[in-house]
């Protein structure tokens with residue numbers, strides 16, 4: 001396992017990682033794969049209703065549930081995926097596995113995405129390989145530093161909380177990220193319901209809705225900006 005993390009089994013049987021320095025898990029303890037697909041689905045539905053291909057900005061890559069879930073569940077064209085992640089070993093571990101290196105851990109993540117989505121694991125992997133092969137999937141570092149090469153129309157905002165990543169949860173960081181990465185017509189999906197995030201999104205023209213949260217979380221934010 002990656003140094004600095006421990007593997008944790010969530011209640012739907014899918015694995016996640018806990019960051020040892022803060023004790024924070026990457027996903028809800030109620031279910032890593034179930035939470036991810038629950039949070040993502042309204043984003044896919046909205047893009048389909050707007051007849052748009054996906055240009056996904058994923059913050060952060062973590063162990064790749066968001067990206068694999070997108071490969072499984074978004075039936076239309078994938079134009080772009082920008083996966084942001086500060087931890088180099090998480091990027092290289094995921095990329096090595098996609099390139100064919102063995103990893104029981106990532107195989108398990110993929111199998112849970114497959115079972116929960118009803119899409120064959122091989123199809124998910126093939127689509128991932130094709131998206132990378134076509135140069136449509138970029139792996140990048142911190143959202144605080146990286147410039148986008150193309151604005152995105154779906155933002156999966158899934159960083160740690162302010163306890164583990166305080167630098168992200170300021171008005172200035174969030175505003176700067178929105179200006180640099182969000183297309184005029186775009187949707188945010190996130191586990192968070194933080195009032196600061198809602199206020200910043202609203203100040204950038206997003207209409208915010210609080211939906212039922214997943215697991216122990218009471219509410220989660222969904223934000224849409226239409227032209």
Ligand SMILES: C[S@@+](CC[C@H](N)C(=O)[O-])C[C@H]1O[C@@H](n2cnc3c(N)ncnc32)[C@H](O)[C@@H]1O
Pocket residue numbers: 025026027036059060061062063064065066067084085086087090141142143144158159160165168
């Ligand atoms: C909750 S986990 C993401 C789980 C992931 N979405 C998945 O599906 O497995 C949060 C991730 O955000 C990363 N992260 C923290 N700060 C970041 C930043 N400034 N830019 C990009 N990624 C960041 C962390 O290293 C961590 O891997």
